[in-house]
Amino acid sequence: MNKVAIVLSGLGLSALLAGAAQAQSEPRVTGLQLSGDEPIQIESDRLEVRDAEGIAIFTGNVNVVQGPTLLKSGKMTVYYATDGTAEPSAAGPDASRIERLEVDENVYVKTETQVATADKASFDMKTEVLVMTGKEVVLSDDGNVLVGCKLTVQMATGHALLDGCGQSEGAKGRVKMLLQPKSQSQ
Template identity: 45%
Template sequence: MINRMRIFSLSCIMALGLAGMAHAQTFSDSFAGFGSDNKEPIEIEAANLQVRDKDKSAIFSGNVVVTQGEAKLEAQRLIVFYSGSMANGNADGQPVQQSISRLEAKGDVLVSSKDQVATGDDASFDMEKQVVVMTGKRVTLSQGPNVIVGKRLVINLETGKANLDSSGTGSNTGRVRMLLQPNSLENKN
């Protein structure tokens, strides 16, 4: 089990990333760089880890905290889906490198980086398509004093395009709300 955890941790460090920002920040920057920054190590803490090599998944549960540099992901449960095998290695005895294809964060999800915070009930990170979807009764993005609220957030990490809507069913419909403080988004170089 220790070797599986070590191989999995190494693959996380190589395949996952919570990148720092080098450009003017936007609301979508809280998610920017997932899967693109291999320079900083990743630390994952959780109460439990269950590796399901047959299903090609690893399940972290119990107050999961993922950090890299200034970025942090918190959730009650994190499921990491990967390709490759964590068992035994290749014919030369070398561990097989996994590629993380998808992350599913469940329960009180919080993503933060510098002065940006995004919260929701659940989040899905599709590493291959570079798309993040965060959902919940209340999905909130904030940067300093600026706040935007909806129910479903979709971010294309390649283009930086973000869509937030408030669609719901029945009486659970609403509107997207935004509060911007004057001059708060100016680039401070």
């Protein structure tokens, strides 16, 4: 199957991932490094644009690259503003019109030093809230690891909340953290 390649300039992926940078402030771990002014390249096996509904759906081996940041998933849905005057575009939405992103099916985000994984992720551009959910949401940075089932990040304030999986799963439902001691030579 042929891949679809789209390049967007602007805010799309940066907004989704910038929230994860703030999530690392509680506890203190270096945040995801992003380049908001760099173009975003999206590749997938298929792209469906429903311009009248303001939706673009990328499916099958979705790869999103912005600078050193990589996002992979099985599906990414982009919700964008429609004002009735915009001409339909087979290339998908303009990055400046994006309202919300929803990413499903084995979400994987990698930067130069960090990796975040979840079953699903969503980012609301208006409220600047990033939510990553799944059986196990994992954030790792230089050997430090945070594990839970729901990560909610308020990008504007940098406040992050990592929830466990609930009481019914016993010890597996708790938030876990592994901090690596730094080398004495550093």
